[in-house]
Amino acid sequence: MRRSRYTVIVEDGDETYLIYNTLSAAFLKVPGSAVRFLLDDPDWSRPSDDLSPFQRYLHGLGVLVDSELDEGEASRGLLRDHHARQDRMELFLLPHENCNFRCTYCYEAFARNKMEPWVVEAAKQFVLKRSGTLRSLQTSWFGGEPLLGYDVISELSAFFVEVCRQAGVDYQSGITTNGYLLDEDKARHLVRECGVRQFQITLDGPCEQHDRRRHLMGGGGTYERIYRNLRSLKGVEGSFNVLIRVNFDHEVGGAMDDFLSRLRDDFTDDPRFLVHFFPIANLGGDTSDEINDLPLCDANATRVLEYQLLEKAVDHGFRTLTRDQLGPLSSTCYASDPRNIIIGADGTLYKCTVAFDDPRNHVGVIQPDGSLQLDQARFDLWTEHAGASDPHCRSCTLNPTCQGMACPLHRMNTENRACVPMRSDLPRTIRLLARELSKEAERCQSR
Ligand code: SF4
Ligand code: SF4
Incomplete structure (x- = not known):
């Protein structure tokens, strides 16, 4: 032993x-x-x-x-076995590829709009064909801004929920939205009728900083309306989580104390709300001239600030994503999973939600009958288990978590691994998790 x-x-x-x-x-x-x-x-x-x-x-x-x-083999086998389970699938859908926002750092080109009617029908046929072999189906609504295609979400969800009910498939859904159009009625409909169990909504810190970074297409602030919609989500009954994703740069990070106190006062009484922090990065795109004016952090400053923010959020009583990111396979990108596919508004199939204009990411086209015409060589670029042969990954303590598959795009672009941020200070991450769990235990005892 x-x-x-x-x-x-x-x-x-x-x-x-x-x-x-x-x-x-x-x-x-x-x-x-x-x-x-x-x-x-x-x-x-x-x-x-x-x-x-x-x-x-x-x-x-x-x-x-x-x-x-042979623990290395046990770790790599975890990913192999996971991917071999053909009875699970995660389907990303882009009901609308345009957006009502023009964020300063956005990487999307907004070349397409609402999902075309034939693609809606094709997506239905695809799920219908696959439902006989599935035990669980997770859909994720992404964009652009998916709520611009609310009618598409409603129509497809009604179909997926019914097909899965008839086939005995566990169905769950999540939505990544800017939150501007998410009023209480829509949120209730998404939870009750569309199987939505996860909302991810972004704020870039307090109102002043947020509105400078996340403004409407024609100009104008968005913070107050998003915040109002977040608060109204508390009035929606049901079992779901809301991740408040806080993007930060150097300036936002420095203005966070009052903002986090406001979030604490408004949301920690509802355990369905989580908070996590993500550094703003320049990912290219049409608006990237503006991003040059943003005070982005360098990699070290980012990690220090991120830990400080997470610790404050935990001390305020929030749950964060720390636990979810640390567990086995939890930091592998969904693009690396051969069972996952993204269906775009014009029927193009993708793997990665960042590089929509990269030809390597155009991995096929859905056909009107719901079959997928795949470019297998391009598809395999994303799913090849490159971490299995990378000596750094093979000897890494975080191999079970990330498998060298945290970002296939980064590996393709640089021929180097993209380490998960927590690798820079794993002990601090573990202490943070302990702090979060002990706060949670305190809360449970006081209820
Ligand atoms: S491949 Fe990288 S950039 Fe693309 S979705 Fe995955 S983590 Fe994001
Ligand atoms: S953290 Fe870095 S070295 Fe470790 S498995 Fe992930 S990519 Fe490989």
Whole structure:
């Protein structure tokens, strides 16, 4: 028996330690005396019939493993087995590829509009054909701004919900929207009739900063209306999550205290609301001249600021995405999954939601009968498990989490891996998770 190569042990003050295993997702807080044998001897090993009860417990959690276990193979097998499950599919749909916003950093060209009627019918046929082999179907509404195609979402959702009901397929949906058109009635309809269980809505910090970055197509602020719509979501009954995605640059990061306090006062009483922070980056696109005026952070400053913001949000009582991003396979990009496909408004099939104008991302076209005409060579560019042969990925503690598949586009463009941000300070991420879980336990006790 020995320590798993995916076991991370982090000091958490007062002679207590956090243990996290990236392959099994086991997470414990223990006194130093309990793990002293691992801290004192990195090469600790012992015959399996000579373990203490606590060591046997750690073995059950994957913190300790059999000496002869090939853990690298176990990690890579996780992805292989996951992708081999043909009874699951995630379908991205672009009901409208234009947008009512013109954000300063947007990368989209807005060359197309609402999903064409024949594509709507083709998407129905595609799901109908696949429903017999599926156990679960996840759809994600993306754009442009998907709510500009609200009628398309309603029509397709009604069809998908009914087909899945008849075929015994578990159906769930999510929407990434700027939130401007998401009034309470639409939100209620999306939850009740369309199976929407996740909303992702973006704010770029407080009103002044947000409105300078995320303005309407013809000009004009958007913050107050989005904020009102976010608050009205609290009045919608049902089981769903709302991720408030906060984009930040150097200036937004510096103006966050009052903003986070306002979010705390308005949303922490509803556990369906989460907050997470994402650095604004220049991804190209027609508006990228304006982005040159934004105070973007360099990579190190970004990570420092992101941790500070996450810690503040957790202290305010918010859940964040930290737990979701740390678990096995949780940081692999959906583009890397061979079962996932994006159906564009004109029937073009894509893998990546960023590089819509990149010919490598035009992986096929849906046919009117719902069959997919794929360019297999292009499709495989996104799904090839490049991390399996990358020596850095093979020896990385976060291999089970990211598999070297966090961003296939980055790997294609640079011939280099795109490490998940948490790799820069994994101990701090684990401490953050512990902080979040302990806040959650406090909240549960006080209810
Ligand atoms: S391939 Fe990269 S850029 Fe494209 S969706 Fe995935 S993570 Fe985003
Ligand atoms: S891409 Fe980076 S973080 Fe991901 S497995 Fe490879 S080395 Fe680790």
